[in-house]
Amino acid sequence: MTDKKIIAVIGATGAQGGGVARAILNDPESEFAVRAITRNPESEKAKELAALGAEVVAADMDDYESVKKAFDGAYGAFCITNYWEHFSPEREQVQAMNLARAAKDDGLKHVIWSTLEDTRRWVPLDDDRMPTLMGKYKVPHLDAKGEMDQVFTDLGVPTTFLLTSFYYENFIYFGLQPKVGPDGKLAITLPMGDKPLPSIAVNDIGKAAYRIFKGGDEFIGKTVAVAGDHLTGSDFANGFTKALGREVVYNAITPEDFRGLGFPGADDLGNMFQFKADFNEYYAGIRNLDESRKLNPELLSFKDWLAQNIDRIPVE
Ligand SMILES: NC(=O)c1ccc[n+]([C@@H]2O[C@H](COP(=O)([O-])OP(=O)(O)OC[C@H]3O[C@@H](n4cnc5c(N)ncnc54)[C@H](OP(=O)(O)O)[C@@H]3O)[C@@H](O)[C@H]2O)c1
Numbered sequence: 218m219t220d221k222k223i224i225a226v227i228g229a230t231g232a233q234g235g236g237v238a239r240a241i242l243n244d245p246e247s248e249f250a251v252r253a254i255t256r257n258p259e260s261e262k263a264k265e266l267a268a269l270g271a272e273v274v275a276a277d278m279d280d281y282e283s284v285k286k287a288f289d290g291a292y293g294a295f296c297i298t299n300y301w302e303h304f305s306p307e308r309e310q311v312q313a314m315n316l317a318r319a320a321k322d323d324g325l326k327h328v329i330w331s332t333l334e335d336t337r338r339w340v341p342l343d344d345d346r347m348p349t350l351m352g353k354y355k356v357p358h359l360d361a362k363g364e365m366d367q368v369f370t371d372l373g374v375p376t377t378f379l380l381t382s383f384y385y386e387n388f389i390y391f392g393l394q395p396k397v398g399p400d401g402k403l404a405i406t407l408p409m410g411d412k413p414l415p416s417i418a419v420n421d422i423g424k425a426a427y428r429i430f431k432g433g434d435e436f437i438g439k440t441v442a443v444a445g446d447h448l449t450g451s452d453f454a455n456g457f458t459k460a461l462g463r464e465v466v467y468n469a470i471t472p473e474d475f476r477g478l479g480f481p482g483a484d485d486l487g488n489m490f491q492f493k494a495d496f497n498e499y500y501a502g503i504r505n506l507d508e509s510r511k512l513n514p515e516l517l518s519f520k521d522w523l524a525q526n527i528d529r530i531p532v533e
Contacts, residue, residue, distance in 0.1 A: 219250040219272075221247065221248060221249055221250040222248055222249050222250070222292035222293070223249070223250050223251075223252050223272075223290060223291040223292055223293075224237070224241060224249045224250070224251055224252065224291065224292065224293045224294065224295060224430060225252040225254055225274075225287060225288050225291040225293070225294040225295070225325075226238045226251055226252065226253055226254060226271075226294070226295045227254050227278065227294065227295060227296050227297050227316065228254075228295070228297040228299065229251070229253035229254060229255060229263075229266055229271065230253070230255045230257075230260060230262035230263055230266065231297075231299065232384065232386065232419045233295075233297050233331055233381070233419060233422050233423065233426075234253075234254075234295055234297055234423075235262070235266075235419075235423070236419050236420040236421070236422050236423020236424070236426070237295045237329075237422075237423040237426045237427060238251045238253055238266055238269075238271055238423070239269070239420065239423060240420070240423040240424045240426070240427035241427055241430075242266075242269045242270050242271060244427075248431070249292070249293075249427075249430060250270075250271075250272065251266070251270070251271040251272070252271065252272045252273075252274050252287070252291060253266040253267075253271040253272065253273045253274070254274055254275075254276045254284075254287050255273060255274075255275065255276075256275065256276070256277050257275075258273045258274070258275050274287045275287070278298065278312035278315055278316060279308070279311065279312060279315070280315070281315040281318060281319060284315050284316060284319040285318075285319040285322055285323060287319075288319045288320060288323040288325060289323050290323075291323065291325060292325065292326050292327065293325055293326055293327040293328060293329070293430055294316070294320055294325055294328050294329070295328075295329045295331070295426055296313070296316040296317075296320070296328055296329065296330050296331065297331040298312045298313050298316075298362065300357070300358035300361065300362075301358070301482070304357075304481065304482060306351065306354060306357040306358070306360065306361030307361075309358070309361045309362065310361050310364065310365055313330075313361075313362070313365040313368065314365070314368055316328075316330075317330075317365070317368050317369045317372050317374055318372065320369075320372075320374045321372045321373065321374050325374070325375070326375060326433075327375050327377070327430060327433055327436075327437060328369065328374050328375065328376045328377070329376070329377045329379050329426050329429055329430070330365070330366065330369050330376050330377070330378055330379065331362075331379050331381060331422075331426075332362045332363060332365070332366055332378050332379065332380060333358070333359040333362045333363055333380060333381070334359055334363050334380070334492075334500075335359065335360045335362075335363025335364050335366075336355045336356045336359050336360055336363070336488070336489075336492045337354070337355055337360055338363075339492065339495075339496050339499070340355045340492065340495075342355070346491070346495070347472065347487075347488045347491050347492075348476070348484065348488070350484055350485060350488065355488055355492070356485060356488045356489045356492055357485050358482075358485055358489070359489060359492070366378055375437045375438070376437065376438070377429050377436040377437060377438075377439055377440075377441055378439070378440040378441070379422070379425070379426060379429070379440075379441055379442075379443070380440060380441070380442035380443070380503065380504065381417065381422050381442075381443060382415040382416050382417040382442075382443060382444040382445070382504055383414055383415065383416040383417070384416065384417060384418070384419045384422075385416055385417065385418050385419075385445070385517075385519055385522045385523070385526070386418070386419050388405075388530055389526070389529050389530060389531065392480070393405065393406075393407075394530050394531050394532060394533065395454075395457050395461070395465045395530070395532050395533075396532075396533045397533060398466075398468060402464065402465075402466050403457075403461075403463060403464065403465045403466070403532065404454070404465065404466045404467065404468040405450065405453055405454055405457065405465060405466075405467060405468065406468040406470055406475075407450045407453075407467070407468075407469065407470075407475075407490065408469070408470050408471055408472040408474065408475040408487060408490045408491065408494070409449065409450050409469070409490055409493065409494050410450075410469055410494050411449055411450075411451070411469075412449065412493070412494040412497040412501075413447035413448055413449050413452075413497065413501055414447070414448060414449070414450075414453075414490075414493060415444035415446075415447050415493075415500065415501050415504040416444060416445065416446055416447075416448065416519065417443060417444050417445040417446070417509075417516075418445055418516075418517045418522045421443070421445050421509075421513055421515070421516050421517060422443060424512075424513040424515060424516075425441070425443045425509065425512045425513045428512045428513060429441060429512070440503075441512070442503045442504045442505070442508075442509075443504065443509045443512065443513075444501075444504035444505075444506060444509055445506070445509065445516050445517050445518060445519070445522070446506070446518050446519045447501050447504070447506065448519055449467075450467035450468075450469055451467045452519075453467065453519065454466055454467040456519055456520055456523055457523070457530075459520075460520075460523045460524065460527045461527065461530075461532065472487045472488065472490055472491035472494070473487070475487035475490060476488070
């Protein structure tokens with residue numbers, strides 16, 4: 218039994234939660250201990266976390282009772298839902314509700330809810346600049362999360378609302394890496410026009426979250442937004458060109474063409490990029506780089522991240 222304050226980390230075997238868990242576990246002086254929540258404590262990633270000193274506890278966000286048990290005795294929790302596992306905004310909201318209720322019922326002192334904007338505040342459903350999806354969303358994987366902010370507030374959960382950004386790692390894992398186009402040139406394809414896309418190394422989200430837990434009351438009830446860089450498609454392409462030593466161009470397609478790319482979720486992501494471009498002043502404005510660096514002085518620019526990760530980019 219630890220005398221440190223326990224942070225229960227949802228998604229600890231994944232990208233964001235993994236970053237939070239490692240940020241805490243890598244600090245031997247930390248006032249916090251990590252309780253890594255997973256559906257599968259026997260997975261390699263869960264075992265790695267245990268080896269780093271985490272307590273690994275089984276729970277499933279679909280099951281309120283299991284989350285309530287897993288949060289029992291904790292000081293705080295990092296809460297995240299994974300839309301891309303099931304593509305269901307309704308299921309994501311049930312999961313978020315289970316997290317919020319369990320946090321409330323276990324009396325947690327500080328929760329970080331990894332959320333995103335409910336874009337319908339900017340683009341009402343009757344605004345036809347982008348299609349309405351699934352009957353009641355503009356960007357399902359954003360809207361579903363943003364709508365749940367109110368639930369954490371209404372239940373009286375002491376929450377920090379963490380607005381994250383596009384991971385640099387999407388160029389490794391999300392199929393967005395430079396690819397050879399019909400003209401034989403390597404290109405990255407984004408529907409952002411000439412607007413900057415706030416983005417971040419996923420581990421830097423974890424480091425910011427750790428700082429927010431350390432700050433406690435300073436951040437409860439607040440919205441905190443983080444990004445490591447604000448880059449246009451051309452900036453990303455230039456970064457790849459330098460790092461790969463091979464020309465990469467920016468293929469700036471329209472959001473409409475992106476929605477039509479045909480992979481699962483392309484319409485959702487096309488709308489997402491359109492929201493980020495059309496409301497760029499708000500979207501990039503709130504994801505302030507100086508504020509993000511204050512939270513996490515180790516914040517990586519895309520250039521620095523790329524220098525460390527160039528061998529992981531699956532250039533096609
Ligand atoms: N890609 C981006 O640029 C980006 C940017 C901002 C926000 N996001 C958001 O990030 C979210 C995904 O987070 P991520 O990137 O960290 O995902 P990830 O790396 O795919 O990991 C997903 C994590 O969620 C856990 N999980 C999933 N379903 C669960 C359940 N029912 N009960 C308990 N744990 C569950 C998994 O744990 P186990 O499998 O071990 O149980 C795993 O640790 C998405 O909702 C997405 O919208 C993504």
